[in-house]
Each structure stands twice: as structure tokens, then as C-alpha cells.
Amino acid sequence: MTFTTETWQSKAAAKKAAILASIPEEWRLSPSQLKLAEGVRDITGPFIQQFLDHDTIAITSLDSVPIVEAIKSGKLSAVEVTKAFCKTAAIAHQINPCILEIFFDKALARAQELDDYQAKHGRTMGPLHGLPVSLKDQFHVKGVDTSMAYVGWIGGNCGVFDDGLVHKIESQITGEFLSVGAVLYCKTSLPQTVFFGETVNHILGTTYNPHNRNLSCGGSSGGEAVLHALRGSTLGVGTDIGGSVRIPAGFCGTFSLKPTPERLSYKDCANTAPGQYTCRSTIGLMGTSLDGVDLGLRALLSTQPWIKDPAVVPIPYRQDIYDAYLARGSAAGAKPLKIGVVWNDGMVEPHPPVQRGLKLLAEAVKNAGHKIVDWNPPSVKEGCDIHRRMLLSDGLYDIHQQLARSGEPLVPSLTEELKQREPRPLLEVHDLTLKGLAYEIKYSDYWNSTADDDGQVVDAVIMPVAASAAVVPGQYYHIEYTRVANALNYSSVVIPVTKADKSVDTADKTYQPIDELDRKNWEAYDPEIYDGAPVGLQIMGRKYEEEKVLAIAKVVYAALLEEKKGVKAAL
Incomplete structure (x- = not known):
């Protein structure tokens, strides 16, 4: 083990400065521009777009599938797309620190190689050709640090400083992304230790919720969700051992998939307590759309990851299962879906915005012709x-x-x-x-x-991501709404449902908490503080039901959008 006489404070400060210094000069915000972000609650959409040009906004407003299609058809080049996302990521990081590693030069060189390949061969390299993909800082990229938010890992890979290995390790999934044409350009922040539902470390400090900076962005894959919410990425990869791709997506109004462990490769990735293999961490996909998350899963499985990693189960993408459940969402479907709903996990009562989100989604699914039943599982x-x-x-x-x-x-x-x-x-x-x-x-x-x-039998279960719509930093008391899927090794998708609204999500002062934990959580709710926070919900399936739960999530999300459209028309 390598130790240093340099103070951890100075090493962390130097790393933070180096990250900022790696941003091209023309993309750096002035002190007056940075000051504009102070005190602003919501820095998404129009706020961050004031620092971007029209072409950049037009490109980063697209989701993963349209981007890949535009590059394939020649309407956009990989270089144009990569530059737009690098620039937006640079701005996002400056107004809400969320990136631990920046390697834009490598990304632009890679994008040029992809454009040259397409020009020469008349075809794209793979299903993600030219798509910028962000990575949680647990995944090794050759030539780039992996600190996993540990100060002691700065300057190496996963704590490896041996001259023969440093910066030469590549995670299997990193190589898979490259093999299908992705462009890698940054690695995002996570909490110190990984074992935390908020994103805070000694290198960057706290990463806040971009929709409501009174609140946390969640964790541990918090930097990913923030970057997606600010449109600095449309597809990224994180990990999940207690909710780590679902909590940030739910808190930041984005999408995610937690697959069953060993559906995707964890080979040569950094992790906490890697020898603990009974309750396994899993690779998860995160993004700005369900179609994008699905595209990422298809692309990775197309590489047959089980060939290089014997821990991965040899299950290719099952199109027949996806199509069968997607068809049940149509009017001509053979039979309606049967969906369970978790209103309460028996320990902590969800806050009013989450309660409203559950009712809204359940009603939408029911109005679309599907069955809704209460879900009361074992403890x-x-x-x-x-x-x-x-x-x-x-x-x-x-x-x-x-x-x-x-x-x-x-x-x-x-x-x-x-x-x-x-x-x-x-x-x-x-x-x-x-x-x-x-x-x-x-x-x-x-x-x-x-x-x-x-x-x-119930096809899938709708349940909260958390008892609250995001959390006030330091007040995340209960992660069991996500942890249970890890205890069962189930697959789960997160979709955004609504946002906290102080005018309707008033505090119920008559509620009687069942114990001290429930009381702490209930009293943490303040309609004014939570106003504008996203409410995300999970759609949970069983083991190895990734295609099924993605299709059901798409059906459920479509029903939600249709319900909102009807409500808006009625108004």
C-alpha cells in the first residue's frame, strides 16, 4: 500500500483545481457568470442554456436514439455531437460540480476517428456510433485516473500505483462501449465510500439537485444523474448495491435501469469491499429516456460480455419478451397488465409529493385498461x-x-x-x-x-424510489424502498412521474408516525423547501426480467403521459 506525506486536504484541493483546469479556456465561466448561479433553485433548462449557443442546445436537447440516428444518416457528425456534450458537461460541472475526470481531448480525437471510419466504410461502427457516454468514476479508462472519490486513490487506478499498471487498466464494460462506437469523455462524481445515498466527497464537496438546490442529487451515482438532468449526457453507466442508479435518477427526474447482478460485466471495475459477493453490486444504465437506456442494454449485450467475463450469465437481449410486453400496452393487447402498487413499506410513510405521484401513476395505468392491486409482500x-x-x-x-x-x-x-x-x-x-x-x-x-x-400473476410492481422527493442533505433516513430490490436481486426501472408542488402537497399535521424513524422522516418534509423536486417511481420486476420491466416501464410511462395530456386538456 502506498502512503503519502502530502496532506489529504492539499491533495484534494489540487485535484479539484486540476479538473477545472482541464476545461478548455473558451468554455470556462467568468466570475460574474458563476455568480448568476448563486441562490438559483433550478439550474436546468433555460438557466444552463444561457451559457450555450443555439447549435449546442439543439444537439443536447436530443435523446440517445435520435442522436445515433442523426449521425448514421449524416445529419450530424460524431465530432459535432461530442463537442456539444463536452461543452455542456463543462458548464454543468462549473455550476454544480459533478465530474471527477475530464478527458475531452481524447473524446474529440475518438469522434474524429469515428467520422473517418464512417466516411471510409459507408457505415457506422456499432449501435452507439458517435454517442457520448459518461461513466461513474468506478470504471477504468486507459490513461485516466480512477479515484472513486478517495483522496488516496488520486493519481492511480483503483488504488493501483504500480508503474506497470497505473492508467493502463480498462474495465471490460469500458471496452464494450468503445467496441460498439461510443465516445467516452468524462467520469462523474460519487460519494466517498460509495455506500451513501447522497453525493458528497472531499474532492468536490456536495453535488446538489439541479432541479432544487435545497436538496441532494442522491447517490451513489449522483454525478451521472446531475449530468443527465443538465443535458451534459444522454446515456451513462453507474452501479447499484442499495439504490445507487435508482435514487439519483428518481431525485433528478431522469431514467435508470438496475439489472439483475451479473447481467452486465463488473470485471475490472473499482468497488467497495469487492470480496463481499453474497449481496452483489450490479452495473446499471442511466439516461434521459427509456429508449436510450434500452439502447444501452442492447448495445452492451450485443458484445456477448459472458465470453470474456464468466461471471456474466449468457443471456442475449430477448426481443421477443420485450415485444410481447410492449404489445400488451396497446388497445389490441391480448390481456391487460396486472400491476402491484406499494403505497407504504410498513416502516416509513412517503411524503405527500410521493403519495400523489403513486396515485397519479396508478390512476394512469388503471385508466389505460390495466389491473391495479395493492402489494403487501413479506416484511x-x-x-x-x-x-x-x-x-x-x-x-x-x-x-x-x-x-x-x-x-x-x-x-x-x-x-x-x-x-x-x-x-x-x-x-x-x-x-x-x-x-x-x-x-x-x-x-x-x-x-x-x-x-x-x-x-x-402480477407482472411488475410500482413503488417509491424513496419516501421523499429527493432529500435535504444530511436527512436521508431510509433507503429501504430501493434496498429491497437489491436484497432480492430483482430488476427495476425508474421513471420521472411528477414534481413536488407546495400548493397541493401540503403537510399532513394529523399523521401519527409509527416510530422514531418514521417521525424523523415525516417532520423533515417542508412544502416550501421541497417545491419543484422531481418525484421518480420504480417499476420492479423479478430476476433477469430486464427486457420485460423495460417494456412495462414504457407502457406505464406512456399511460402517464396520456393521463397528463388529458388533465391538461380538461383544464
Whole structure:
């Protein structure tokens, strides 16, 4: 292990300055421009666009699929698209720090190579040809740092400083993106340790919610969601072990897919406590559209990742499953979908904006002709407690070993929760594993039992991403709404549903919390503070149901848009 005599504070400050210095001079905001962002609640849309030219706005307003199609048809070049997203990402970072690594020069050179390839061969390199793809800073790109927000990892890859390896490691998924034509240009911020639902570290500080900067952007893939909300990216990749691609998407009004672990390759990626393999982290996709997220999954699976990574299950993209469930959303569908709804997980009552979002989405699905049923599974607390205890089974030794590289302390929000403790004995870990498997069986049995009343099993479940529409920094008390899908290794998609509105989402002062945790969460709600915060909801399927849950999410989201259209027309 390499230690340094340089203070962690100076090393972190130098890294922060180096990130800003890597932004081209012509894209740097002046002090007066930066001052405009101070005190502004919502920096999305018109606010960030004031710093961009018309052509850049036109390109970055497109989603992933239209961009790929425009490049393929010759309407746009890869260089034009890459430059637009690099510029927008640079502005986004300056008004809300969200990027840990910038390599725009590499990206523009790569884009030129792709344009030259297309000109020479008359075809594109792959399904993502010319599309800029952002990466959470857990994925190795050759020639680029991977700090994973640890000060002690600055200057290396995943804590590797050996001259023969430093900056030469490439994650398998990074190579897969390149093989299908993607352009990689930046790596986004995440919380120190990764084990946190907010994005805060000693290098960049806190990354706030771009729709409402009173609030957190979520975590751990928070930098990704912020960049998408500010249109500095349309497709990115993160990781999820407790909600890390779903929480930020829900908080920032974007889309995400948490697949079943081992559907995509985790090979040669940085991680916390990588030896903990019972409750597995999973690679997840995030973006500005469902079609874009789906495109990313198709592209990665087209590389047959299981050939190079034996941990990946050999399941190619299943078009027949996607088409079958998408067809059930049409008027001519063979039979309606049956959707369960989680109104409350039995531990913490959702805030008024989330309650309204659930009712709005359930009503939209019902009005589209589908069945809605209440979802009352086995104790969520039981499954989540098993998952939490397993994640902490090493006594947080790995986290504290990485902190010791620079001497940096835990960020204040994590000081108590992630303090080092004794590792769990092996037999206790074995027992937790068996309890986890028993919980999976119990939950699966309940799911199967939903066919008892009408012969039709529930197809998917709508549930909150969190009990609140984003959170006030330091007040994220309950992540079990996302954790349960990790405890079960289920697939889940997040869609934006509505935004908190102080005029309708008033605080219910008559509500009687069931315990101290519920009280803390309920009292944290303030209609004025939360006004404008996105409300995202999950659509959860079972294991290896990525195509199914993506198709159902598309059906559900279309029903929501149709419902909103009808309400608007009625007004």
C-alpha cells in the first residue's frame, strides 16, 4: 500500500483545481457568470442554456436514439455531437460540480476517428456510433485516473500505483462501449465510500439537485444523474448495491435501469469491499429516456460480455419478451397488465409529493385498461436488515483501509454509520446468506400467490424510489424502498412521474408516525423547501426480467403521459 506525506486536504484541493483546469479556456465561466448561479433553485433548462449557443442546445436537447440516428444518416457528425456534450458537461460541472475526470481531448480525437471510419466504410461502427457516454468514476479508462472519490486513490487506478499498471487498466464494460462506437469523455462524481445515498466527497464537496438546490442529487451515482438532468449526457453507466442508479435518477427526474447482478460485466471495475459477493453490486444504465437506456442494454449485450467475463450469465437481449410486453400496452393487447402498487413499506410513510405521484401513476395505468392491486409482500424490514448486515460484514475494513492511504476522515454524514467495527464471524455470514436465500423464496412465493384470485400473476410492481422527493442533505433516513430490490436481486426501472408542488402537497399535521424513524422522516418534509423536486417511481420486476420491466416501464410511462395530456386538456 502506498502512503503519502502530502496532506489529504492539499491533495484534494489540487485535484479539484486540476479538473477545472482541464476545461478548455473558451468554455470556462467568468466570475460574474458563476455568480448568476448563486441562490438559483433550478439550474436546468433555460438557466444552463444561457451559457450555450443555439447549435449546442439543439444537439443536447436530443435523446440517445435520435442522436445515433442523426449521425448514421449524416445529419450530424460524431465530432459535432461530442463537442456539444463536452461543452455542456463543462458548464454543468462549473455550476454544480459533478465530474471527477475530464478527458475531452481524447473524446474529440475518438469522434474524429469515428467520422473517418464512417466516411471510409459507408457505415457506422456499432449501435452507439458517435454517442457520448459518461461513466461513474468506478470504471477504468486507459490513461485516466480512477479515484472513486478517495483522496488516496488520486493519481492511480483503483488504488493501483504500480508503474506497470497505473492508467493502463480498462474495465471490460469500458471496452464494450468503445467496441460498439461510443465516445467516452468524462467520469462523474460519487460519494466517498460509495455506500451513501447522497453525493458528497472531499474532492468536490456536495453535488446538489439541479432541479432544487435545497436538496441532494442522491447517490451513489449522483454525478451521472446531475449530468443527465443538465443535458451534459444522454446515456451513462453507474452501479447499484442499495439504490445507487435508482435514487439519483428518481431525485433528478431522469431514467435508470438496475439489472439483475451479473447481467452486465463488473470485471475490472473499482468497488467497495469487492470480496463481499453474497449481496452483489450490479452495473446499471442511466439516461434521459427509456429508449436510450434500452439502447444501452442492447448495445452492451450485443458484445456477448459472458465470453470474456464468466461471471456474466449468457443471456442475449430477448426481443421477443420485450415485444410481447410492449404489445400488451396497446388497445389490441391480448390481456391487460396486472400491476402491484406499494403505497407504504410498513416502516416509513412517503411524503405527500410521493403519495400523489403513486396515485397519479396508478390512476394512469388503471385508466389505460390495466389491473391495479395493492402489494403487501413479506416484511420488507426483514429482507433489508439481512442485506444491510451483509454489506457491513467486513466491519468496513476495506473502506477504512482506503481512507488510510491519504489520512482523510469519513465525511461528517458517514462518521457514525460507517465507523470501523469487528468483522462478522464466518459462520454468522453463512447464516445471513441462508436467511437471504430464504427471504428470496418467501418473497417469490408471495409474488406467485397473486394469481390466486384471478389466475393472473402480477407482472411488475410500482413503488417509491424513496419516501421523499429527493432529500435535504444530511436527512436521508431510509433507503429501504430501493434496498429491497437489491436484497432480492430483482430488476427495476425508474421513471420521472411528477414534481413536488407546495400548493397541493401540503403537510399532513394529523399523521401519527409509527416510530422514531418514521417521525424523523415525516417532520423533515417542508412544502416550501421541497417545491419543484422531481418525484421518480420504480417499476420492479423479478430476476433477469430486464427486457420485460423495460417494456412495462414504457407502457406505464406512456399511460402517464396520456393521463397528463388529458388533465391538461380538461383544464
